[in-house]
Amino acid sequence: MFENEIIEKIHQSAPKIKKDVNFMEVCGTHTQAIARAGLRSLMPANVHLTTGPGCPVCVTAQEDIDAIVSLANAGIPVATYGDMMRVPGVFGSLDRAREKGALVFDVYSVEEALDLQKDNPDLVFFGLGFETTTPMTAYAIKRGLIIYSAHKLFLPAMKALLEIGELKIDGYICPGHVSAIIGTGPYEEIKAPQVITGFQPNDILLAVYMLLEQIAERAPKVENEYQRVVRPEGNPKALAEIFDVFEVSDGNWRGFGIIPGSGLEIKKEFEKQNAKIKYKKILDKVDFTKSRRKTACSCGEIIRGLKSPKDCPVFKKGCTPDKPIGPCMVSVEGACNVEYRYS
Amino acid sequence: MCLAFPGRIISISDDQAVADFDGLQKEVNISLVSTAKTGEYVMVHAGFAIQKMNKIEADEVFKLYEEGRN
Numbered sequence: 001m002f003e004n005e006i007i008e009k010i011h012q013s014a015p016k017i018k019k020d021v022n023f024m025e026v027c028g029t030h031t032q033a034i035a036r037a038g039l040r041s042l043m044p045a046n047v048h049l050t051t052g053p054g055c056p057v058c059v060t061a062q063e064d065i066d067a068i069v070s071l072a073n074a075g076i077p078v079a080t081y082g083d084m085m086r087v088p089g090v091f092g093s094l095d096r097a098r099e100k101g102a103l104v105f106d107v108y109s110v111e112e113a114l115d116l117q118k119d120n121p122d123l124v125f126f127g128l129g130f131e132t133t134t135p136m137t138a139y140a141i142k143r144g145l146i147i148y149s150a151h152k153l154f155l156p157a158m159k160a161l162l163e164i165g166e167l168k169i170d171g172y173i174c175p176g177h178v179s180a181i182i183g184t185g186p187y188e189e190i191k192a193p194q195v196i197t198g199f200q201p202n203d204i205l206l207a208v209y210m211l212l213e214q215i216a217e218r219a220p221k222v223e224n225e226y227q228r229v230v231r232p233e234g235n236p237k238a239l240a241e242i243f244d245v246f247e248v249s250d251g252n253w254r255g256f257g258i259i260p261g262s263g264l265e266i267k268k269e270f271e272k273q274n275a276k277i278k279y280k281k282i283l284d285k286v287d288f289t290k291s292r293r294k295t296a297c298s299c300g301e302i303i304r305g306l307k308s309p310k311d312c313p314v315f316k317k318g319c320t321p322d323k324p325i326g327p328c329m330v331s332v333e334g335a336c337n338v339e340y341r342y343s
Numbered sequence: 344m345c346l347a348f349p350g351r352i353i354s355i356s357d358d359q360a361v362a363d364f365d366g367l368q369k370e371v372n373i374s375l376v377s378t379a380k381t382g383e384y385v386m387v388h389a390g391f392a393i394q395k396m397n398k399i400e401a402d403e404v405f406k407l408y409e410e411g412r413n
Contacts, residue, residue: 002402029346056344081389083344109390111372132345135375136391177345180386180394206405213412225404229386229394238375238393333344 006205007042013212014044022048022168023211024305026158027175028055028333029199035342037201039208047208050167050305051338053157053255054175056129057083057331058303061252062291064150065089068126069097070286071148071279077103079113080126081133087327090290094126110140117145124275130154131181134264135238138245141270148275149266152251154178155186156262162192167305171211173197173204176226183234187222197225245270254327255303297326302335309339316340347388349396352381362387 014021025031031051034040040049053059066089072078073091085095085106098104103120107113113125127137128150141147158172171193179187179196187194193214197207203225210223224230242264251263266274276283297319298312309315309328319325321337328334350362350371358374362385372391373379385392 002405006405027345029344081344109372111390129344132347132388132393135393136389139372139374139391175345177347177386177388177393180347202402206408210408227404228396228398228400231394235375235394237377241375331344333346 003202003205006202006209009209010042010047010205010212011044013209013216014047016216017046017212020046020048021170021212021215022050023171023173023208024050024052024161024167024169025173025204026052026054026154027173027178028058028331029177030054030173030175030197030204031335031338032333033199033201033204035338037204038342039201039204042205043208047212049173049208050169051302051308051335052161052305053253053303055303055328055331055333055335056133056152057087058299058327058334059152059157059253059255060084060087060128060150060327061254062089063252063288064128064148066091066288066291067276067283067286068124068148069094071124071275071282072097072102072104073100074279074282075102076275076279076282077105077116077120077123078126079105079107079116079123080128081108082106083331083333084126084128086324086330088324088330110136110145114140114143114145122146124148124279127151130175130178131239131242132175132177134246135181135235135241138241141245141266141273144273146273146275146278147266149246149264151246151264152253153248153262153264155182155190156251156259157253157256158190160256160259160262161304162190164304169305170215171195173207173211174222176203176229179224179226179230179234181235181238184222184224184230184232185234191220193220195223195225196230198229253303255300295325299326299328299336302328309336312336345388347386347393349384350387350392351384352379355379355381360392362392
């Protein structure tokens with residue numbers, strides 16, 4: 001009943017705007033929720049929902065994947081979260097390395113990686129993800145785990161998308177669990193209508209309505225629909241954990257390249273646990289020129305919202321969840337995987 | 344990957360708690376949230392509680408939002 005009420009409000013609000021609007025969701029869990037509930041089909045003709053760079057596996061740079069697979073192939077035990085195992089690279093995937101005999105473990109939490117380290121003292125944890133996932137990696141570094149960091153700060157990507165200006169973005173549906181950590185304040189720097197929202201269909205519909213009203217009233221701001229989890233101040237304890245261990249660096253994103261100030265690198269005081277330093281000799285021998293080679297896969301453009309999966313020449317034609325060519329087809333939050341399963 | 348689930352804390356031992364997720368009980372690390380108590384709901388991501396929850400559901404946000412506009 002409540003859902004119908006919001007849909008009605010959206011349809012009352014949209015005609016007031018008298019133009020097409022494009023709202024980008026920038027969280028992979030939102031991407032899945034929108035597709036699963038069929039929310040795009042409920043939108044008025046002038047309201048478009050576009051998927052952005054919200055899937056951490058998808059935005060991880062090819063160079064980082066090729067580096068971690070090279071470490072595994074060189075005999076270093078590697079652990080990471082499940083979705084990353086099947087992302088193909090120049091030297092194969094972590095899964096393929098395991099098939100060939102490398103010690104590769106998929107884990108649900110860093111505590112499992114810490115347990116694995118007891119029998120595998122050289123184990124490297126491939127840390128990836130945004131502010132939601134980084135505090136756990138920081139926790140593990142403090143307890144002695146060796147890390148290859150591909151962690152990223154999320155807001156620089158949202159700013160970069162607006163600055164690049166390839167796509168008109170009229171509003172952001174902001175990520176719920178990144179916001180649980182960072183709070184609402186940091187979004188104020190981004191000059192666009194924004195609503196932080198939860199993951200139920202009702203939450204996302206309400207965010208769309210709130211964005212439409214911001215545009216109709218010409219009052220762009222940051223609103224928090226997900227008050228049951230997101231506090232204005234975020235989670236100061238988790239933020240402190242991140243910055244005890246990490247410092248801001250330039251981040252390498254698939255689809256963007258380097259975004260200044262978007263990366264998180266391990267501080268000097270923990271450098272003995274930084275796999276990029278500890279295993280520099282192995283990594284220096286890796287030929288990364290192929291990592292930068294352009295392929296038929298359109299993940300880069302899909303991540304920037306310029307293409308939908310159906311525009312990719314290999315979508316369903318050689319690239320499927322069973323035999324993925326790019327990470328957007330591997331991750332259950334990737335735009336291509338979601339499109340494949342729900343369209 | 345930022346998927347998280349709400350769980351109710353049923354017991355606590357230092358930084359570790361046991362939380363109930365709709366009948367399924369699992370260990371949760373609660374070191375990243377301050378003063379979590381038995382009976383409280385926490386949002387759990389990759390084995391760690393990332394925030395304590397309150398009960399402001401979407402329909403209430405909507406109600407408050409509409410009231411604020413009238």
